[in-house]
Amino acid sequence: MTGKVKSFEPLKGCGIITTLTGEELPVQSRNVNMSGVVVLNKNDIVEYELGTDDNGKEQAVNVSLISKVEYAVKLSKLTFKDFGLDVKSNILNPPKCETHDEYCLVKYSNTDELQNNICRLVCNSGKYPCGVAVIKRDNSIVVGYSDSEKPTEICRFKVFGIKDAPKKQQNLSVGELVSKTYGLENYGIMVELEDDFYQTIMD
Known part of the structure; x- marks a missing residue:
């Protein structure tokens, strides 16, 4: 049918x-x-x-x-409130993409490149403690956050599997991961739309 x-x-x-x-x-x-x-x-x-x-x-x-x-049509409607977070603490401020008319970060072709860019965003934010959460299409969340001892020099990364996580983490929402688990006061959220396309949630 x-x-x-x-x-x-x-x-x-x-x-x-x-x-x-x-x-x-x-x-x-x-x-x-x-x-x-x-x-x-x-x-x-x-x-x-x-x-x-x-x-x-x-x-x-x-x-x-x-x-x-197109993916961007639906996911562009996600807001910080959907994750229990305050948009005032958002550290990401990218321009709109020409092709999608959405706030995006593009051309992250592999995990290393994605992590390097997350680290760059965290370290260049000028805010501490801070981090960036990326919601992947493979049911995982990548969280990159500033190091507690050298916040402007070292980034830490954790990956959480939404379906495979222990009951207590199944899941801490993205909001709980960045605010409660790591105590981050400043943050950003990206959603993977395609293999090399990541949309930044801005509202």
């Missing part, structure tokens, strides 16, 4: 699919055939089968994407 995505919240991992007859079916990320972080955007066209949840209510299962709108 074919339907259209009405809404989807990637942080909660659930959304609504509108069927061809106008009915609405709930969908959960675990029932979507997509590797990495599951992100469905409004008006994405999907194929699905009817199934039931633990309470016996109908839901969409075995969901596959047929036609996808």
Whole structure:
């Protein structure tokens, strides 16, 4: 069967699919055939089968994407409040990308390059303690933060797997990771949209 995505919240991992007859079916990320972080955007066209949840209510299962709108459309709507953070403490201030009309950091082609750029952003921020959290498409969060003894010289990095993390960390939200776990007063958040494209959350 074919339907259209009405809404989807990637942080909660659930959304609504509108069927061809106008009915609405709930969908959960675990029932979507997509590797990495599951992100469905409004008006994405999907194929699905009817199934039931633990309470016996109908839901969409075995969901596959047929036609996808651009990642930036949905993820650009994320705000600092979605992570329980204050935008006033944001250390990132990049220009808008010409092609996406979003605040972005681009051309980070591998992990080393990404970490080097995170370290540069942290060290050049002039603020301490600070860090940058990157939400990856492989269900992990990379956190780069200033060293406690030499905040302007050394960066530390930690990677948290959203699905594989211990129960107590499953997960500390991104906001809890940067504010509670590491006590960072200044921070930035980036979201991986494509292999070499990272959007900075600004609002």
